[in-house]
Amino acid sequence: MNRIAFIGAAALISLSATPVAAHAATAWTSCGATGGLDPRQECTTLQVPLTYGKPGGGTISLAVSRIRTARPGLRRGVLLLIPGGPGSPGLSRPSTMVKRLPSAVLDRYDLIGFDPRGVGQSSPVSCGLAHEDLAPSRLKPYPSAGGDISENVAYARRFSEACARNGGPVLRSISTRNEARDIDVIRRALGEERLSYWGVSYGTYAGAVYATMFPGRTDRVILDSNDDPDPGQVARVWLANYSLGVEDRFPDFAAWAAARDDEYGLGTDAGAVRRTFLDLAERLDHAPIAWPGANPPRLDGAALRETMLNALYSDTGFPGLAGLMRAALGSGPLPEPSSAPDAALQNGAASVAATICNDVEWPSSAGLHRRLVARDRAAHPLTGGMPVNIGPCAYWPYRPAEAPVRVTSQGPSNVLLVQNLRDPATPYSGALRMREAFGSRARMVAVDSGGHGSYLVNGNACGDDTVTSFLVTGRRPARDTICR
Template sequence: MTHWTRRALLFTLSAAAAAATLTAAVTPVAHGSPAGRAAPPLAPPSSLMSPGTSPPSFTSPAMSPPSLMSSSPLVWRPCEQPAGAPVPAGGQECAVLRVPLDYGDPGGRTVEVAVARLRTDRPDARRGTLFVIPGGPGSSGVQRLAQKGEALRAATEGAYDLVSLDPRGVGSSVRAGCGIPAADRHLVTLRSWPAPDGSTAANTERSRRTAELCARNGGPVLRSFTTENEVRDLDRLRGALGERKVSLWGSSYGSYVGAVYAQRHPDRVDRLVLDSTGDPDPGRVAYGWLANMAPGAAERFPDFAAWAADPAREAEGLRLARRPGDVQPLFLALARQLDRHPRASDVPSAPLTGNLLRQALQNALYSDAAFPRLARLVKEAQDPRGRPVLPPELAGPLPDEDASMTVAAVCNDVRWPGPASGYARRVAADRARHPLTAGMPVNITPCAFWTYDEEPRPTRMTDEGPSNILMIQSLRDPSTPLAGALKMRAALGERARMVTVGQGGHGMYLGSGNACGDRVVSDFLVTGARPARDTHCPN
């Protein structure tokens, strides 16, 4: 598993991040950059537009689509692959889009955003362009297109050119680092897991240290990692493509980005799919999303418990208990034991602690496909002679730029409660109410100490706009639970319809295996038809 996967799991708002396996990553070289420019494993393409095509021309600026005249043309080329990696059969192309670092100063410094495209294989059926918006914050849109592009192109019957970008701070897009020490860049330290006794003192000091480093070293690039700028960059991309309207499929945090885009530019959206959506309350946004993970994990855990107690696990050596109701007490007791006596793991510098086990659980709840690995880790930790094998995303620190981006993206968007606002009290209450997450979702983060150039103003979702939105949502989502998604549904009113899916997990469209849910979304993207009212697809 790559460092990108670890990064995207930090705030568990990305369905792609939870995947247990990843496809080969594209590693393009940016137009105008040195030929040997190194790109991270999930790096995106360079900035170039397909041979033989040219930007659309218009007789006057008045005839131009919004933002088109201010957007530089894209030059597309086949995405370069890592040495020895097969070239994707679909022919994914890569480009670089230049955007203003600060949209308040459009004539000032520009930065690069990496873009990828998978063109329709049925030109006669082409309806337009569909933006694939990744989750995170911190997930790669270029990589998501490589993962999902072929399935999405088939599901939508070639109706779209599929396009995605790596948000600022991700992949081969513009990057910035805070200089966070390696010990603070592990997933289990970037997440604010309280000490075994519930103390938050170490979390507070680490959060203060990280915020101060980002304020000192991140600069204007790090401060530009916001939802608003991702929305602006998407609209700049729409203009560069010559499209008056685009359709969008946003997953997890990407669904919030898509909703903000539709709120800002309702006349530029054809069809919008919001997949696994968080509470849009503008006063809480990222803070509320993290807090909602506690009830989300509690709602999802019974799926793992039923799986782990199933007699079918016996032959696999993964059965944890005879009854589903016994799995949670077993897990909690093991975590407490590891709090007191961490176990040496296969990584000499990273013993298996109680919090590391709890973090492994959080990651595994995203997808049923991750259940076997979690059960195996529990079995290994129970064996006095065993040496637990850590999941790759928990085995070492993230690169500084990845850790810095993830922190900045959630802190820049909304002002979080300050350090004196009662975090220790909230942690104590949440630990008692939701022992699986042990108070982490409501604990202090660097955002409590964050500094701002100007006060953030998150977008308020409303029911004003066309009725062209379809939501798809799991009933048991560990990251964006149904209660939060219902608040987005209520805010959008008649603009939206929702289809709930009986499958537990995070990221439903083309990810859950629920044929009914996939069919409803695909039909909407192809024909525009939505259910007459909110509906449910059983598992």
């Protein structure tokens, strides 16, 4: 995860849950040009309630950024960029998206970024996990050889106990409902009557919750790569959906690798590549290969499956996965491992856990999870049972303070969903449930493509033009469409 190393010396303003005057004394300063930031990006810090509904309960800092439109005469308002994750920072997103968004959009909106509470520069949280417990194949609960989850149970307890000791009140305050409330504080601080926004991945759920809690304050809403908003499960179903998403997406990689069998030697057709992957993962479960510099310093089946999952997010990840498989099969040294700094992983792990555990209750039975893992491994062997395995939420020290939001059709018809048909992380089947929940409020444009992230990612002119037209003119398709 990228983090902004510097925010300019922004003035603090105190905002309660009551309305504030337009542009209420919000002081913006340059964020600086460090970390590849666009020099036009400005930063500020807002104060938001630690606990909404308790005015005397203290405040926390929320880091916000913007790049103003270069054509104020055409300005419609702001476009808030809601980051994914959960736990991903968003402060640098205006600098990233100003390079990608069409000029017609940039002419009409100030781009607004923010780090959600607990993330990056917004009163960051940490559970103080040991370095070994920050391993990617532990942060996602991959079972051991044969589907054994004993280590996962011990890890889940260790993680939740560390959060209870070290997380503090900010960790307890993190939830999607509170992110929606924080977003509304941003809206008021900007002096905007209504808010347009573009939420991606987890940002689609946060955006859907905002549109449900504050329907009259929404303008044009883009939700890209959509989570299933099932109020009975929330993130439990998001994790479970990895099983479906990877099965949808893996054939794209398999066909790509089969067309390059002379280079990688993984199989001459997609079925052979799948068998190669499954056989290799099982072999590595029982006989890992030393992988100096990795955490842990070995390539086992869990590390291979996690590499595969990440590679499926974009076609650009295919060569790295194929090269790792080729090396593991004995055709060369393993590539240099890459990982984020521990500090970023600490913050990300804590904020992810806080969001998903504080939003909804999770089952704590290890026996239940053993049965779920056994069934899922048989039905969806590529992910090895990880999506339904036990995690820290099973032993989380806090209960949800509020019930999850039920997304409904109550509100203005101003939502456009954009979705790849073969998304490994937020599969199309889950996106259809988001579409169903919004009812007449939404339209969906589905793109016949693979990977995570759709608008301005795939080069699909039909999908991109539909989203751009909505942002610029407010016009959506009369009915749901699929862009082939």
